Amino acid sequence: VAEPSDLIQLARAARRGDPVAVDRFLETVQPLVVRAVRLVVGSGSAIAEEACQDALLDIVRGLPSLADPERVRAWTMRIAMRRAVRAARGQRLRDRLSGTADQIEGVGDPTAVPERALLVHEAFAALPVRMRAVAVLRLSVGLSEQETADALGCAPGTVKSRLHGARARLQRALDPADPATSSLMPARRPT
Amino acid sequence: MSVNDPVLDDLRDMFAWFEGPATPRPRARRPRAPRRLILVGAIALVLAAASVASADGLGLFDGGTPVSPQVQAQIAASSQGAPPALDPGIEAGTAVTLITIPTEQGTASLVVSRATRASYCDGIAFSWLGDRQGLGCDGPVESGTVPPAIDFGQAVLGILGRSPRFVWGHVQPAQASTVRLDLTDGTQRDIPLTDGFYLTELGAHDQVDRVEALDPSGAVLAAQSESPVGIGIPTTTP
Numbered sequence: 001v002a003e004p005s006d007l008i009q010l011a012r013a014a015r016r017g018d019p020v021a022v023d024r025f026l027e028t029v030q031p032l033v034v035r036a037v038r039l040v041v042g043s044g045s046a047i048a049e050e051a052c053q054d055a056l057l058d059i060v061r062g063l064p065s066l067a068d069p070e071r072v073r074a075w076t077m078r079i080a081m082r083r084a085v086r087a088a089r090g091q092r093l094r095d096r097l098s099g100t101a102d103q104i105e106g107v108g109d110p111t112a113v114p115e116r117a118l119l120v121h122e123a124f125a126a127l128p129v130r131m132r133a134v135a136v137l138r139l140s141v142g143l144s145e146q147e148t149a150d151a152l153g154c155a156p157g158t159v160k161s162r163l164h165g166a167r168a169r170l171q172r173a174l175d176p177a178d179p180a181t182s183s184l185m186p187a188r189r190p191t
Numbered sequence: 192m193s194v195n196d197p198v199l200d201d202l203r204d205m206f207a208w209f210e211g212p213a214t215p216r217p218r219a220r221r222p223r224a225p226r227r228l229i230l231v232g233a234i235a236l237v238l239a240a241a242s243v244a245s246a247d248g249l250g251l252f253d254g255g256t257p258v259s260p261q262v263q264a265q266i267a268a269s270s271q272g273a274p275p276a277l278d279p280g281i282e283a284g285t286a287v288t289l290i291t292i293p294t295e296q297g298t299a300s301l302v303v304s305r306a307t308r309a310s311y312c313d314g315i316a317f318s319w320l321g322d323r324q325g326l327g328c329d330g331p332v333e334s335g336t337v338p339p340a341i342d343f344g345q346a347v348l349g350i351l352g353r354s355p356r357f358v359w360g361h362v363q364p365a366q367a368s369t370v371r372l373d374l375t376d377g378t379q380r381d382i383p384l385t386d387g388f389y390l391t392e393l394g395a396h397d398q399v400d401r402v403e404a405l406d407p408s409g410a411v412l413a414a415q416s417e418s419p420v421g422i423g424i425p426t427t428t429p
Contacts (some may be wrong), residue, residue, distance in 0.1 A: 016396060017375075041208055083362045113208045120205035139199055140206040163199075 004073065012073040016064050022063065030056060032073075032141055033080045039136045040084035042125060053089035055080040077141060077151035081133050088129040123173035131166040134159055256288045258302055281305075290390045301359060301390040307360045340407050341370065341404040341413040358399055359390040367404040367412050 007028060013021030034052045041048035058079045068073055114120070124132060130152070137148040138159070149156045258266070267283035285305035292299050339342040341362040362370060362384065370389045372380040375398040382389045393399070 019398060035206075039209065053249075079278060116201065117205040117208045120201045121209055124202065124205060135202060137205070139203050166202075167196065167198050170202065172196070174201070 003076065009071050011063075011069040013096040015066045015069065017064065022060065026056065026060065029059065029076050030085070031150070034077060036077060036136050036141050037080050037087070039140055040129065040132050041088045047087050047090060049082075051083045054087075055083040057087060058083065071147070071150065074143065074147040074150040075138060077143060077147070078153070081137070081151055085129050087134055088132065119174060120170065123170050125164055126173065127169055131162050131169070132150055134162040135166045138163055258286045258300075259262060260286050262286065262302065267301070289385050289388050292392060298319045299357065299390065299392065301388055302384075303388070341367070341415055342403055357390060357392055358402070359388070360402065361388050362404040362413065366406060369405045371403045372402070373398055373401040374398060381405075417422055 009023055011152040014025040033055050037052045037055055038048045041051050059076055133152055136146060137143045137151055145156045145159050148159045243259050263284055263286055266281055266286045282305040286302050288300045290301040370382045380393045401414055403411045404413045406412050
């Protein structure tokens with residue numbers, strides 16, 4: 001990924017309609033967009049691939065209206081997350097209705113993944129979509145709290161609480177017997 | 192909360208395993224029956240012009256050249272197994288090539304397929320076939336006659352790797368005879384119509400300022416001047 005200043009310069013030129021800059025801008029943001037969308041929607045999902053491409057097209061279309069090139073990374077992720085969240089919700093509904101995940105070949109091959117990562121993946125997939133988006137933007141894309149908030153259209157405090165919530169749920173799912181996590185479980189009513 | 196945390200580290204590790212390659216896979220319209228890309232050595236631009244094919248009886252399918260079985264299968268695959276919301280409604284085996292142009296990277300074709308119904312993308316579906324493809328669906332083809340309208344889209348470099356750049360679209364053929372591209376450098380380019388469709392390659396630095404549909408006398412019937420960054424531009428009339 002280009003240094004932010006390079007990305008900002010590219011965004012400025014691309015916004016003006018310079019086709020070479022548009023090309024280079026897309027090449028630069030594509031890896032971020034594709035990875036982030038895939039992680040939120042679910043790697044190996046055909047719906048995720050659709051969302052990746054739709055997000056990239058949205059970004060191309062939206063370039064002329066990019067208001068602040070200084071915040072282009074958050075802007076790009078805002079577009080990507082809009083597609084990702086929508087696709088993830090649709091994917092979850094389809095999975096529930098069909099009982100099967102919508103998998104395609106070649107992406108996220110589970111046979112090569114360590115067991116721990118598979119467990120984390122399963123637990124992550126069960127998180128609410130917005131929590132997944134926050135986790136991806138903060139931990140994979142590397143956005144700041146403020147940038148993540150900009151990208152998801154929420155307050156920085158919401159970003160913090162969603163990441164905290166994601167962590168708590170993951171810990172419960174991964175180590176349910178760990179006393180350290182027991183306090184995170186909902187309190188039981190006395191019987 | 193610090194982002195340095197064993198649980199979050201687990202999450203980061205998982206992300207690294209599952210993020211996959213950084214390029215989008217070709218757009219597949221068969222989510223439950225993955226298709227394999229066939230490297231056809233040619234790049235085809237596919238238009239499923241439902242409204243045109245069914246509404247105005249242009250006889251597109253009488254004059255076109257049938258596409259290869261591989262391309263036919265690729266087009267048909269767009270509808271096979273696709274959930275209703277993603278199904279462009281391709282009528283298998285009906286695709287014909289209307290326009291073929293040479294490019295630096297091989298032959299590009301404009302292919303039209305019959306569609307069984309209005310698709311989720313409002314009547315026009317197109318995708319690249321070959322080793323890079325999948326620009327999706329956009330921009331309805333206007334088949335009406337009043338008012339005349341021209342639409343166009345532009346395939347943009349870099350979304351799916353290096354591709355030629357094209358401008359393509361449709362205008363009501365009974366009225367228009369030529370399409371004129373006004374480029375931002377002040378030059379103009381006239382493009383012939385084939386059953387109302389046009390396809391041309393742009394140079395690396397060409398920028399389209401305006402697309403016009405001209406009648407045989409050279410009068411402007413319809414024009415579109417919105418910046419064609421992206422693909423699938425809505426139609427307007429003068």
